[in-house]
Amino acid sequence: MGILEKISEIEKEIARTQKNKATEYHLGLLKAKLAKYRAQLLEPSKSPAAKGEGFDVMKSGDARVALIGFPSVGKVSEGLCSLCLQAVCPAKSFQLSILPFPFQYKGANIQLLDLPGIIEGAAQGKGRGRQVIAVARTADVVIMMLDATKGEVQRALLEKELESVGIRLNKSKPNIYFKPKKGGGISFNSTVTLTQCSEKLVQLILHEYKIFNAEVLFREDCSPDEFIDVIVGNRVYMPCLYVYNKIDQISMEEVDRLARRPHSVVISCGMKLNLDYLLEKLWEYLALTCIYTKKRGQRPDFTDAIILRKGASVEHVCHRIHRSLASQFKYALVWVSVRQQLESLSSGVSEWSSNPSPHFLLQRGQAQSTALKEWA
Numbered sequence: 420m421g422i423l424e425k426i427s428e429i430e431k432e433i434a435r436t437q438k439n440k441a442t443e444y445h446l447g448l449l450k451a452k453l454a455k456y457r458a459q460l461l462e463p464s465k466s467p468a469a470k471g472e473g474f475d476v477m478k479s480g481d482a483r484v485a486l487i488g489f490p491s492v493g494k495v496s497e498g499l500c501s502l503c504l505q506a507v508c509p510a511k512s513f514q515l516s517i518l519p520f521p522f523q524y525k526g527a528n529i530q531l532l533d534l535p536g537i538i539e540g541a542a543q544g545k546g547r548g549r550q551v552i553a554v555a556r557t558a559d560v561v562i563m564m565l566d567a568t569k570g571e572v573q574r575a576l577l578e579k580e581l582e583s584v585g586i587r588l589n590k591s592k593p594n595i596y597f598k599p600k601k602g603g604g605i606s607f608n609s610t611v612t613l614t615q616c617s618e619k620l621v622q623l624i625l626h627e628y629k630i631f632n633a634e635v636l637f638r639e640d641c642s643p644d645e646f647i648d649v650i651v652g653n654r655v656y657m658p659c660l661y662v663y664n665k666i667d668q669i670s671m672e673e674v675d676r677l678a679r680r681p682h683s684v685v686i687s688c689g690m691k692l693n694l695d696y697l698l699e700k701l702w703e704y705l706a707l708t709c710i711y712t713k714k715r716g717q718r719p720d721f722t723d724a725i726i727l728r729k730g731a732s733v734e735h736v737c738h739r740i741h742r743s744l745a746s747q748f749k750y751a752l753v754w755v756s757v758r759q760q761l762e763s764l765s766s767g768v769s770e771w772s773s774n775p776s777p778h779f780l781l782q783r784g785q786a787q788s789t790a791l792k793e794w795a
Contacts (some may be wrong), residue, residue: 422456429453438745447620447643451627454647457583476558480521480528481726482705485555487534488564489573524698526724527707532558552584556655557699560704561588562747567663567685568678575663585651589682593645596636609637616643624650659706662697677719 429717433449436442479612520531533550561581565573605625607618620643621635628650648654661683666674667690680683684700686693706729713719725739737745 422459426453426456434463443617443643444620444623446778447624448627449623450643451647454634454651455628458653460595461678476554478530480530482527482559482707483530483532483557483564484560484701484705485534485558486564487531487551487555487568487577489577506613523700526701526709527705527726529701529705544644549617551570552586553579555581556584556586558657560701561657561659563587563588563659563661564661565661565665566740567669567673570661570677572662585648585654587648587654587656590656592654592656593641593649594638595649596634596638596645597649598632598634600632600634602632604632606634608635611637611640613640615640616646621645621646658682660697662686664691719778 429438429449429452433446436446436447436449436788444599451508454535500781520533522531523530534554540788561573563577565577605622607621616637624643624647625631625633630650659682661680663677663683665687666685667687674685677683682694684697686697688694708727708729708731709724710727711724712723725736727735727739732747734745735750739750
């Protein structure tokens with residue numbers, strides 16, 4: 420029996436098994452075996468094959484966005500392409516066969532990848548689906564293009580295909596501490612009350628992976644699937660925008676229902692409806708920060724921004740300007756346009772984080788506070 424047949428048998432077994440206290444250990448073992456077989460399926464073939472043209476493209480720009488969906492859903496249509504091209508430069512030829520599609524938005528260089536349409540069973544390699552999904556793992560944000568007339572079916576199928584290859588959409592990494600050891604058995608602890616996992620189930624899952632000595636600490640109430648993801652360790656957690664195209668073919672009530680779903684945007688590329696809002700939501704999901712600098716005695720330069728990701732510190736800014744600046748850094752002057760005050764930062768470079776602090780600027784003209792740094 421091949422790997423595909425084993426995966427199919429386990430999926431059928433999980434589907435027909437009732438979920439209760441008596442079967443939770445059996446279901447946990449089945450899910451662990453299913454994850455193992457799916458990992459084996461994704462391993463490259465050991466048999467020698469003829470060299471061909473690579474499928475992936477070189478990553479460039481400040482962020483990479485993967486456009487994924489079924490065939491004929493309007494992933495790259497005239498409306499979407501014209502909107503992105505206007506953000507870069509007018510009158511530029513575009514061919515639908517080209518995968519990388521760079522464009523600019525709010526000063527950031529974004530690489531949009533038009534991936535070929537995938538079909539059901541792509542995770543098993545049908546229609547080069549495995550290569551397509553592998554490219555999606557390298558993206559910062561996934562745009563899932565769906566047909567509004569059959570979006571529910573397409574969304575469920577695409578989520579299943581991405582889930583089988585280790586891509587977790589709009590989820591955070593489980594807060595579980597796991598460390599294999601050389602001896603001492605399995606040490607299990609939790610800081611919260613667990614309702615989905617027990618110590619016995621954790622031990623059974625670890626034994627399935629031939630792990631008999633490890634330290635496990637649950638800091639949140641996680642499911643067995645999330646614990647398996649921590650053990651495997653190759654899962655990718657990324658934000659995803661569900662974009663429903665062709666809304667001009669459905670009723671207003673259906674458009675309103677789709678628009679109110681979480682992480683969803685409704686558009687019509689043919690009629691160029693709501694495309695500006697799509698770019699705004701994409702910028703929000705990329706979580707990029709624009710930082711402007713000024714030289715001493717001169718006005719700030721708003722034409723050239725330093726693009727950083729959420730969570731970056733002033734040390735990252737130093738490295739972006741010059742790699743030797745961080746070692747020579749003394750202090751920085753920060754102008755905050757909202758509070759209208761001048762603040763001085765000490766030499767604790769790594770302690771200045773963009774998350775809780777209003778010092779980092781986001782974009783000129785927005786409501787958030789804008790910071791300008793003058794390097795001493």
